[in-house]
Amino acid sequence: MLAPHELKTLQHKIAYENDQHAFAQLYISGMPFLLQFAHSIIKNKELAEEIVSDVFIKIWQKRADLKEVDNFKLYLYVSTKNTALNYLSRHFRKDTISLEEMSLNITAGSYNPEQLMVTSEIAKRIDEEIQKLPNRCKLIFKLVKEDGLRYNDIASLLNISVKTIDNQMAIALKKIAGAINFQLKKTSQHS
DSSP states (O other): OOOHHHHHHHHHHHHHHOOHHHHHHHHHHHHHHHHHHHHHHHOOHHHHHHHHHHHHHHHHHTGGGGGGOSOHHHHHHHHHHHHHHHHHHHHHOOOOOOGGGOOOOOOGGGOOHHHHTOOHHHHHHHHHHHHHSOHHHHHHHIIIIISOOOHHHHHHHHTOOHHHHHHHHHHHHHHHHHHHHHHHHHHHHHO
8 A cells, every 4th residue: 555645645636636547546556455455354356356446436436525534544444344344234134244254365475585684484484474363363463564554543444442453463473473483493403
């Protein structure tokens, strides 16, 4: 997802100037993140794509309303969540979905071994450990580390407390750190 200042610029161009190029940039940069988030709720790739497309269509149709939006990134996630939950309630008569029900596959794309100065084995181990996290913990970790949302935004988005997010991040980081420490010990024993 784009940096906050870049999102603010696109938001302004879309809302005030009806800039289709800015909208296309928003779509290209935001689609993968929102698609993964929608998929964690819907658990169906095609439906998730339809939901995110609907979100972007509504954003374009109601672009003048974007002038009133303070946190555009959070607005995109909340819109996606609401559209997905509305779809579920309409089509499956299911009112809510718990965080434990949300499943999410996190790609290791943001873990560049050169940037982290670790071997590809350790990067692989990190990804494996992330995939083992409970669904709620994995979702929160992804929203913080990959999507760059703030704790307050995530708390609002998922209707949980900031303390819960803090606890889930501590669990995730402890498990990942344990896996890295294990891998480092294993690697040094073979050297």
